[in-house]
Amino acid sequence: MASSSNDATPTTLFDLLNNSLLLRTITPHLPVASLFALARVSKSFFDLITNSPDAFRYLDLSAVRSAAAPSHKPLDSGAITWRAERMDEALTEDEFYSGPLRGIFSKLQRRNLLKNVYTLVLDGLSVPADLVREIIAEDRFNVRILSIRECTHLNERKLMQVLKYAVRPTRPSGSPRLKGLYVFGSKDPSPFTDAIPKPQRSPPRTPENIGGVMASQGAQIGAEWNQKSSEALNTALARSEHKWYQTAGRVLHRRPSPEWAETLKACEGIIYFDAVLCRGPRHDIETAYTQGSTPHPKSFLGPAVANVALGPTGCQSCHSCPEGPAIFGKSPATHLPLLSPPPLCSSTVQAAQRPSSVPGSPPPILIARCEECLRGRWCERCNKWWDEDCYFGSTSSNAAAMTLTAMQQAEQLQSITNENGQPSKNIKVHMGLCTAQCLVGEMMAGAGSAGMWG
Ligand SMILES: [Zn+2]
Ligand SMILES: [Zn+2]
Ligand SMILES: [Zn+2]
Structure with missing residues (x-):
């Protein structure tokens, strides 16, 4: 019954x-x-x-x-x-x-x-x-x-x-x-932060919270909305919420040493990490330039850990990259970083590497490089970049420009501009900024303050 x-x-x-x-x-x-x-x-x-x-x-x-x-x-x-x-x-x-x-x-x-x-x-x-x-x-x-x-x-x-x-x-x-x-x-921020109660205290007094335009609630909400909409746009374009798949620029809080690159190389296929080796053509003895002894923009580089996420768009000219992007499920596991946070319900490398994706859209693609490969061919502000086949590149970088005096920087900028005061089309990146957009913006800002470009 x-x-x-x-x-x-x-x-x-x-x-x-x-x-x-x-x-x-x-x-x-x-x-x-x-x-x-x-x-x-x-x-x-x-x-x-x-x-x-x-x-x-x-x-x-x-x-x-x-x-x-x-x-x-x-x-x-x-x-x-x-x-x-x-x-x-x-x-x-x-x-x-x-x-x-x-x-x-x-x-x-x-x-x-x-x-x-x-x-x-x-x-x-x-x-x-x-x-x-x-x-x-x-x-x-x-x-x-x-x-x-x-x-x-x-x-x-x-x-x-x-x-x-x-x-x-x-x-x-x-x-x-x-x-x-x-x-x-x-x-990752811990979901259990309640476990360690933090002492409560008022925020430190900074020019922002003492007063001024940015202190108004409206301005803060506006800034927060800007931040949120830029993150949402980045996620939508990358088809994944993970930084490695987005046009995020530098994703590691510090640049890994060459010894770390050697360690990743030794562990290849055995232990996987939350970073990968750069696969740029200069790290491959088959594709790197090895003739002569003078430095060449395509000369061979030893192993390096990729720390710059370039997003899915690829090179600004050919919209790809010579080494090909990494795609979960298609590329070898050694091309894919473990993603944060570590997976909760599985303890496999595959689960740790699987990116979140937008249902119904193709799998997200990952392009990441080391900074040496991108020297003189990557805009550190908007993250546009050009690959080795499309742009020979210049050797100037932001790091090099840092050591120049303001006068030397101005002279350098003038040397790459044409008679109309516009940057030369042959130079795509100068001092870590793209000449078409970000450098011009910088020059305009300079015109307002110092009058150098007015
Ligand atoms: Zn290209
Ligand atoms: Zn590289
Ligand atoms: Zn730019």
């Missing part, structure tokens, strides 16, 4: 979480403290949280108070046990600064949870390179995607050695388990 609807048992929270798919989807959105609080509710919740491989698959410790190592205060409770065990031994500096996280990892290991962590986010925490080595090399860890953006006490040179060692040709088969590393980008 069929039971009436009144007899049906209502679905409980436990029933929902007992479904591994739902558990895997919901738990990354919960702060770790809430997960442990849930485990304390009852024996069945405890068993569910501690025995399911999905509850701790994604672990974000970046907002966990006990994971942080304040530099001028004694280490907090997360590390007390760990330190107490080690007080009789001489602590190295690295061990001291990794104490809080080691404390948390040993706690998770004792509860048999550490092996379940596949995506580990440690952004902004104190993470010495030795700790990264342990996460990559030790069997107690199973981490596939690791995020260590803006970490402190992280010796980058040592980190690069750790990575190169992990991918050495003689490494054991199946190693390293780590497949993706977020290290170049900025950390």
Whole structure:
């Protein structure tokens, strides 16, 4: 006999979480403290949280108070046990600064949870390179995607050695388990910022908030709308909301060193990063100019990390690029950066590289270059650029122009203008600005203030 609807048992929270798919989807959105609080509710919740491989698959410790190592205060409770065990031994500096996280990892290991962590986010925490080595090399860890953006006490040179060692040709088969590393980008704003209450104080007094036109509410709303509409336009043109796919200019907060490029090269196809190597034709010995000893605009360049996102339009003349754009699903995975934030519900490189896209439109395309490839052929203000086939380029860059005096800059500008005072059409970029648009704007501004171009 069929039971009436009144007899049906209502679905409980436990029933929902007992479904591994739902558990895997919901738990990354919960702060770790809430997960442990849930485990304390009852024996069945405890068993569910501690025995399911999905509850701790994604672990974000970046907002966990006990994971942080304040530099001028004694280490907090997360590390007390760990330190107490080690007080009789001489602590190295690295061990001291990794104490809080080691404390948390040993706690998770004792509860048999550490092996379940596949995506580990440690952004902004104190993470010495030795700790990264342990996460990559030790069997107690199973981490596939690791995020260590803006970490402190992280010796980058040592980190690069750790990575190169992990991918050495003689490494054991199946190693390293780590497949993706977020290290170049900025950390994401934490959804759990409530976990660390910030002291409230009034904003600092600046000329903007003391008074003046920009202080009016209308002006601020206007500026905010301008910012929002420019972001919306950029997203619509790029067909993706990720900075790497947009005409965003410099996307990394600092320019990665040549040693990082060598490290990415060594890790190619084994560990993927939140940045890629520049594929400009000058980095390829087959396509670069290698004749003679004098510097040439197309001469060979060593590996470099791409840090400038040029958007989908391509070169201003041919609307493409010699190396071809990178497209998710078509290009090799080594051409695609891991996108921020690290994926919540999957721990694969593919999920981390998949860009958001506008339904019904073709997949977004990515063109990114290193700054050396773009020297003299990229406008740093509007991000228009010309490739090696369409424009020979000039060697002047903003960096070079910075060292010139105002008089020398004015002389340089005059030297590239024709008798009508307009920039020569043969020169597309001068001092980091496109001559057709941004440089003219600069000259007009100069005419207003100094009268040099009036
Ligand atoms: Zn072109
Ligand atoms: Zn390059
Ligand atoms: Zn421009």
